Amino acid sequence: MPARLLIIPALLLGITAGPALAQSGASADAPRGDNTRAQLIRNIQREVLEYPHYTVYDSVKMQINGDAVTLLGKVTMPFKKDELGERVAKVRGVKTLNNQLEVLPASKSDDELRVGIASAIYSHPSFDRFTGPDRPVHVIVERGRVTLEGFVNTEADRLAALSIARSFGSFAVTDELKTQAQVRAEQQKKQ
Numbered sequence: 001m002p003a004r005l006l007i008i009p010a011l012l013l014g015i016t017a018g019p020a021l022a023q024s025g026a027s028a029d030a031p032r033g034d035n036t037r038a039q040l041i042r043n044i045q046r047e048v049l050e051y052p053h054y055t056v057y058d059s060v061k062m063q064i065n066g067d068a069v070t071l072l073g074k075v076t077m078p079f080k081k082d083e084l085g086e087r088v089a090k091v092r093g094v095k096t097l098n099n100q101l102e103v104l105p106a107s108k109s110d111d112e113l114r115v116g117i118a119s120a121i122y123s124h125p126s127f128d129r130f131t132g133p134d135r136p137v138h139v140i141v142e143r144g145r146v147t148l149e150g151f152v153n154t155e156a157d158r159l160a161a162l163s164i165a166r167s168f169g170s171f172a173v174t175d176e177l178k179t180q181a182q183v184r185a186e187q188q189k190k191q
Contacts, residue, residue: 037064040093040094041062044094047084047088047090047091048060048084051083051084053077053080053083055076056118056137056138057118057139057140058074058075058076058080058138059140059149060072060073061073062088067094068098069096069098070098070100071088071099071100072100073102074102074104075101075102075104077103080101081103084101085101104141104142105143107143109144110143111141113146114140114146118137118139120164120167121137121165124160124164126152126153126156126157126160127157135150136151137150137151137152138150139165146165146173147173147174148162148165148175148176148177149177150177151177151179152178152179152180158175158177162177
């Protein structure tokens with residue numbers, strides 16, 4: 001069977017890895033040396049989420065082909081690209097790492113936009129219970145253009161997050177949010 005490519009946003013792995021772990025018989029608590037594909041995904045996710053400088057303003061996705069991992073996405077600082085690459089390269093089971101993370105351009109107006117939008121989203125009743133870097137909605141801003149990535153519980157939560165983002169006067173808002181139902185449906189298609 002030919003190797004399949006798998007692109008998984010790190011912030012969605014908590015949802016997408018769950019059923020894969022259950023089917024493979026692997027435990028989320030298995031030691032990092034477990035060589036199942038699901039555990040490899042979980043270990044990479046852990047390295048990204050435990051990275052102290054990973055925030056809701058960063059987006060890290062991975063593409064896995066056998067033991068080769070490609071990091072994709074955008075981060076706010078050059079050192080994050082390097083350090084995240086180093087962390088993932090050390091994960092057992094990763095033989096080759098291709099770090100294609102992009103560094104977002106430095107911009108005071110982009111910084112103000114990302115902080116304002118994230119603050120407003122996480123002040124909303126649908127999202128105020130979330131804290132830390134593994135918050136479900138990530139706000140990626142590049143040259144005045146906003147992309148919302150991650151997951152939401154319901155379609156109403158998606159619309160609330162988009163409405164908040166659009167109220168800030170950015171050039172554009174791209175919706176890459178998924179409901180939990182959409183994630184489950186995608187998982188079932190792949191099985």
